[in-house]
Structure formats: structure tokens, C-alpha cells
Amino acid sequence: MNPVQLLDLVQQHGAPLYVYDAEKIQGQYKRLTDAFSKVEQLRINYAVKALSNIAILQLFKKIGAGLDTVSLQEVQLGLHAGFTPDRIIYTPNGVSFEEIEQAAQLGVQINIDNLSVLEHFGQLHPTVPVCIRINPHVMAGGNNNISVGHIDSKFGISIHQMPHLLRIVENTGMHINGIHMHTGSDILDIEVFLYAAEILFEAAAQFKELDFIDFGSGFKVPYKKGDIETDVEDLGKKLSKRFNQFQKAYGRPLALAFEPGKFLVSEAGFFLAKVNVVKQTTSTVFAGIDSGFNHLIRPMFYGSQHAIENLSHPKGKERFYTVVGYICETDTFATNRRITEIREGDILCFRNAGAYCFSMSSNYNSRFKPAEVLWRDGKGILIRERETFEDLLKNQIMIDLR
Numbered sequence: 001m002n003p004v005q006l007l008d009l010v011q012q013h014g015a016p017l018y019v020y021d022a023e024k025i026q027g028q029y030k031r032l033t034d035a036f037s038k039v040e041q042l043r044i045n046y047a048v049k050a051l052s053n054i055a056i057l058q059l060f061k062k063i064g065a066g067l068d069t070v071s072l073q074e075v076q077l078g079l080h081a082g083f084t085p086d087r088i089i090y091t092p093n094g095v096s097f098e099e100i101e102q103a104a105q106l107g108v109q110i111n112i113d114n115l116s117v118l119e120h121f122g123q124l125h126p127t128v129p130v131c132i133r134i135n136p137h138v139m140a141g142g143n144n145n146i147s148v149g150h151i152d153s154k155f156g157i158s159i160h161q162m163p164h165l166l167r168i169v170e171n172t173g174m175h176i177n178g179i180h181m182h183t184g185s186d187i188l189d190i191e192v193f194l195y196a197a198e199i200l201f202e203a204a205a206q207f208k209e210l211d212f213i214d215f216g217s218g219f220k221v222p223y224k225k226g227d228i229e230t231d232v233e234d235l236g237k238k239l240s241k242r243f244n245q246f247q248k249a250y251g252r253p254l255a256l257a258f259e260p261g262k263f264l265v266s267e268a269g270f271f272l273a274k275v276n277v278v279k280q281t282t283s284t285v286f287a288g289i290d291s292g293f294n295h296l297i298r299p300m301f302y303g304s305q306h307a308i309e310n311l312s313h314p315k316g317k318e319r320f321y322t323v324v325g326y327i328c329e330t331d332t333f334a335t336n337r338r339i340t341e342i343r344e345g346d347i348l349c350f351r352n353a354g355a356y357c358f359s360m361s362s363n364y365n366s367r368f369k370p371a372e373v374l375w376r377d378g379k380g381i382l383i384r385e386r387e388t389f390e391d392l393l394k395n396q397i398m399i400d401l402r
């Protein structure tokens with residue numbers, strides 16, 4: 001998408017605004033399917049949590065993806081978007097047992113990551129096929145909050161618990177049809193994937209009726225020119241070869257699954273916000289935008305560095321700015337960032353705003369959530385209206401204090 005198209009959308013829908021480029025999403029999906037073209041059965045299950053707008057889910061359905069979900073509500077959204085239950089995997093962590101049962105009733109693939117839950121589920125529902133989430137204890141991932149494979153992690157069944165796991169399966173007679181891992185996000189080194197995959201193969205060999213092996217996700221995407229990213233093409237070559245070898249030895253057709261979020265939608269997203277104030281202080285020049293961590297929390301939560309461009313003044317002289325929001329706490333999007341001269345009223349564009357941006361937004365400070373637009377075939381389609389005061393009041397109950 002180009003700056004003129006983005007500015008036109010702001011004119012039409014106002015700011016702050018999220019815009020997603022359908023072509024980029026489709027391009028990333030194709031990159032991944034091309035990289036693994038040598039695998040007979042490939043399942044790409046889009047991680048709904050990254051960006052859960054129903055129109056985005058519809059787009060994924062159209063291009064052939066399945067869904068990776070972590071809550072009953074994400075399952076319901078997927079079904080609402082038209083996915084059949086067999087195309088949805090549900091990977092909860094720490095949810096109530098009733099929620100897992102409800103998901104099973106909806107017919108989606110259950111993925112369990114806790115031995116006591118597995119035992120309980122197996123005793124009550126031995127005929128429901130279950131996938132198990134293994135924690136291979138491989139330290140991977142960028143920020144601490146998104147590294148989930150290490151020894152202190154709450155995720156997955158430890159690989160060291162295999163004997164107990166096998167005993168539960170035998171005792172309950174349950175049917176394990178898949179094996180899964182997800183070691184974290186922002187994995188740079190494909191050797192980490194390959195190493196963890198070996199651990200998963202070893203575990204997989206102990207089950208006789210698997211239909212799929214799910215390698216989770218964690219692909220790192222670039223945030224600016226020259227950034228390192230996961231080399232999915234190289235991973236595709238190496239992992240496909242090893243997977244096909246394993247499948248042959250296993251003696252039964254297996255699907256290879258992934259569940260990427262960031263890789264598919266991060267770079268497709270643009271967050272557009274208007275500059276309210278430019279404020280010179282003793283140490284910096286602040287550009288204060290008409291937004292805050294209520295709309296985009298990743299810089300504060302993960303320290304993510306979203307590239308920021310001044311769409312309204314692209315040829316201006318470059319200066320250094322600290323870009324902040326309007327929240328009543330420190331909400332710094334970027335410090336000492338070189339941006340073309342910013343004037344009040346200018347529109348700034350934050351890149352990589354597709355994944356974990358709108359989906360993590362809130363109504364903090366009683367602000368409205370922004371509108372969302374999908375850019376497809378040269379046209380902007382409104383896929384979520386900006387909230388209104390009625391939305392803020394919805395579900396709140398005024399009381400009679402007489």
C-alpha cells in the first residue's frame with residue numbers, strides 16, 4: 001500500500017485507524033505453502049489471537065487456511081466465519097475443564113497441555129481424539145513474555161513427563177491423533193526449530209495413530225529494512241526433508257501443521273494516528289498522538305520497535321522525536337526516533353501493525369477502539385466501525401442511589 005492510499009482512508013474513516021493489506025496476507029501465506037510444497041499434507045492454521053476480525057478470518061478461509069484458537073470465543077468466531085470444526089485446533093492453557101468440554105462438543109481438534117487435564121478428559125471422553133502439546137524445553141523466542149518453551153514456562157507437557165503421559169494414554173484408552181509444540185515467538189535461528197523438531201519426532205514415534213505433527217509457530221518478521229527474519233524458505237527445505245523421512249519411517253500418512261500469527265499478518269497492518277501536539281522539552285521533542293497503549297500496546301509491553309513514518313510530510317527535514325500517546329501514564333511508542341518533520345495535525349503511520357495490535361486494544365481511559373479497514377483489490381472495505389459512546393456504556397448498569 002502507498003501513502004496516498006493510506007491518507008485517503010484516513011480522510012474517509014478518520015483516525016486512529018487500522019488498515020490491513022489483503023494482498024500482503026495472501027503473499028505471506030503463499031510464501032509458507034511454497035516453502036513446504038514438498039510435504040504432501042500441509043496445514044497452516046492461522047493463530048486467531050494475532051488479529052481476530054471476522055473479515056480477516058473469512059479471508060483466511062478463502063485462501064485455504066485452518067485456524068489455531070486459544071479460547072472458546074475464538075472457536076466460535078471461527079465457526080461464525082464459516083470454518084468447519086475439523087479445520088480448527090483449540091490449544092488452551094489454564095482454562096476451565098468445562099471450556100475444553102464445550103470446545104470438544106463443537107467438534108474442533110482439542111490440544112491438551114497438562115497431564116491432570118489429559119487424565120480427566122481421557123476418563124470422561126476416551127473416544128474424542130486429542131492432540132498433546134509437548135514442551136521440548138528449548139529456549140527460543142525474542143522477548144521473555146513470548147518465550148514459552150523454557151523450563152520455567154507454564155506451557156505444554158514437559159518432554160520429561162513422557163512416561164507418565166504414556167501411562168495416562170494407556171490407562172484411559174484415549175486416542176492421541178496429534179502432537180504439538182510451540183516454543184515461542186520471534187525465533188531467528190532455524191536450527192532451534194530443527195532441534196526442537198527432533199525432540200518432537202522422538203516423542204511422536206511413541207504414538208501409533210497420529211494424523212499430524214504441529215510445529216507451532218514463532219517465525220520472526222522484519223520491522224525495518226535490513227532486519228533479520230526467519231528464513232522460512234530454508235526452514236521449508238530442511239524441515240520438509242526431515243519430516244518426509246520421519247513419515248516414511250512412521251509408516252502412516254502424517255500432516256505437517258504450523259500455526260503462524262505474526263508471520264501472516266504483522267507486515268500487512270498499518271496503524272494511522274493524528275499528531276495532537278508537538279512539545280519541546282529540555283531533553284527532547286515529543287510528538288503526542290491521538291492514541292496510546294489502549295490502541296497499540298506492543299512497544300510498552302514487548303519493547304517492539306514499530307517503524308514510524310510521517311505520511312503528511314514525507315519530504316520534510318528529518319528530526320528526532322519521542323513519540324508518545326495521550327494516556328495518563330507513560331506510553332512511549334518510540335524514543336529519539338528520526339522522522340521527517342512533524343507538525344500538529346500530521347498523520348503518522350506505524351508499520352507492522354497487523355499482529356497483536358488491534359487484538360490487544362482496550363477501552364482504557366474510556367476511549368473508543370479504532371475502526372479497521374481491509375484493503376483488497378484496490379479498495380478499502382470497512383471491517384469494523386469505530387466505537388461510539390453507546391459501545392462504552394453497553395453492558396454497564398446504572399444504579400438507583402436514592
Ligand SMILES: Cc1ncc(COP(=O)(O)O)c(C=O)c1O
Nearest residue numbers: 047182185217218259260261262
Ligand atoms: C500456541 C501458539 N501458537 C501460535 C502462536 C502464534 O505465534 P506467532 O504470532 O509468533 O506466529 C502463539 C502465540 O502466542 C501461540 O501461543
